Amino acid sequence: MGKTTRLIAITGGIGSGKSVVSKVLLSMGKHVYDCDSRAKSIVDSSAEIKMRIACEVSAEAVGPDGVVDRAKLAEVVFADRNALNRLNAIVHAAVIDDIENWRVGLPDNTDTAWVESAIIYESGIDRIVDCVWLVEAPEDLRIKRVMARNGVSADDVKKRIDAQNRTCDYVRHSCIQTILNDSLAPLLPQIQRLLQK
Numbered sequence: 001m002g003k004t005t006r007l008i009a010i011t012g013g014i015g016s017g018k019s020v021v022s023k024v025l026l027s028m029g030k031h032v033y034d035c036d037s038r039a040k041s042i043v044d045s046s047a048e049i050k051m052r053i054a055c056e057v058s059a060e061a062v063g064p065d066g067v068v069d070r071a072k073l074a075e076v077v078f079a080d081r082n083a084l085n086r087l088n089a090i091v092h093a094a095v096i097d098d099i100e101n102w103r104v105g106l107p108d109n110t111d112t113a114w115v116e117s118a119i120i121y122e123s124g125i126d127r128i129v130d131c132v133w134l135v136e137a138p139e140d141l142r143i144k145r146v147m148a149r150n151g152v153s154a155d156d157v158k159k160r161i162d163a164q165n166r167t168c169d170y171v172r173h174s175c176i177q178t179i180l181n182d183s184l185a186p187l188l189p190q191i192q193r194l195l196q197k
């Protein structure tokens with residue numbers, strides 16, 4: 001059981017490069033929980049959660065076949081803070097439970113594992129991790145990266161940035177390490193240095 005495994009959050013705004021950091025760790029054989037994909041599986045596998053999303057957030061975002069229309073859901077919640085708060089309240093409690101189950105299921109000898117999420121304070125993940133790795137990149141670069149990655153407009157990316165906590169809020173966590181992922185700083189040596197701490 002990985003019950004005593006130390007948890008480190010990999011956080012930072014959308015497009016900062018959290019997934020790239022996660023991929024480096026995974027390539028080293030480390031355990032990383034990907035909140036975006038796990039949250040999707042949790043929603044997709046729960047009729048109750050989907051019903052709550054349809055009733056409390058957007059009826060149009062869940063089809064009669066139970067399939068979640070994520071483009072529609074994103075359009076609704078990133079234009080309406082109250083709708084986003086309702087969605088977060090429905091999904092995040094289930095994600096926290098899932099992280100705890102995942103941690104318990106890690107192999108015995110797992111000293112440290114990572115949880116990747118853009119929104120550790122909104123989701124409550126800050127309360128279950130021991131340390132935070134904050135991935136940072138200039139906002140204009142983050143916007144360009146996400147436009148290229150997702151084929152979306154700058155306006156769509158800015159709406160998500162507005163929905164996420166500002167960098168200054170991250171300092172609320174007592175143990176925080178920064179990884180700079182602009183167009184110049186190489187990532188690998190920074191990750192290796194943090195792994196030695």
Ligand SMILES: CC(C)(COP(=O)(O)OP(=O)(O)OC[C@H]1O[C@@H](n2cnc3c(N)ncnc32)[C@H](O)[C@@H]1O)[C@@H](O)C(=O)NCCC(=O)NCCS
Pocket residue numbers: 013014015035036039070071073074077084087088091092095117118119123160163164
């Ligand atoms: C809003 C949804 C439908 C958009 O789906 P979509 O496939 O377009 O995006 P995806 O899930 O891959 O997320 C991409 C990025 O959007 C940002 N984002 C996602 N959810 C949120 C949120 N609740 N608040 C702020 N930013 C968010 C993050 O930077 C994330 O990395 C989806 O993200 C969702 O259901 N979000 C609520 C659950 C959640 O908070 N998941 C993320 C961490 S637990």
Ligand SMILES: Nc1ncnc2c1ncn2[C@@H]1O[C@H](COP(=O)(O)OP(=O)(O)OP(=O)(O)O)[C@@H](O)[C@H]1O
Pocket residue numbers: 012013014015016017018019020021036118145146148149181182183
């Ligand atoms: N240093 C880099 N050099 C080139 N491309 C990069 C770099 N860092 C990230 N990218 C690219 O930018 C895009 C955004 O990066 P990534 O998906 O890791 O961001 P993220 O922080 O995980 O975003 P999200 O909050 O949406 O999960 C990806 O297509 C990624 O390949």
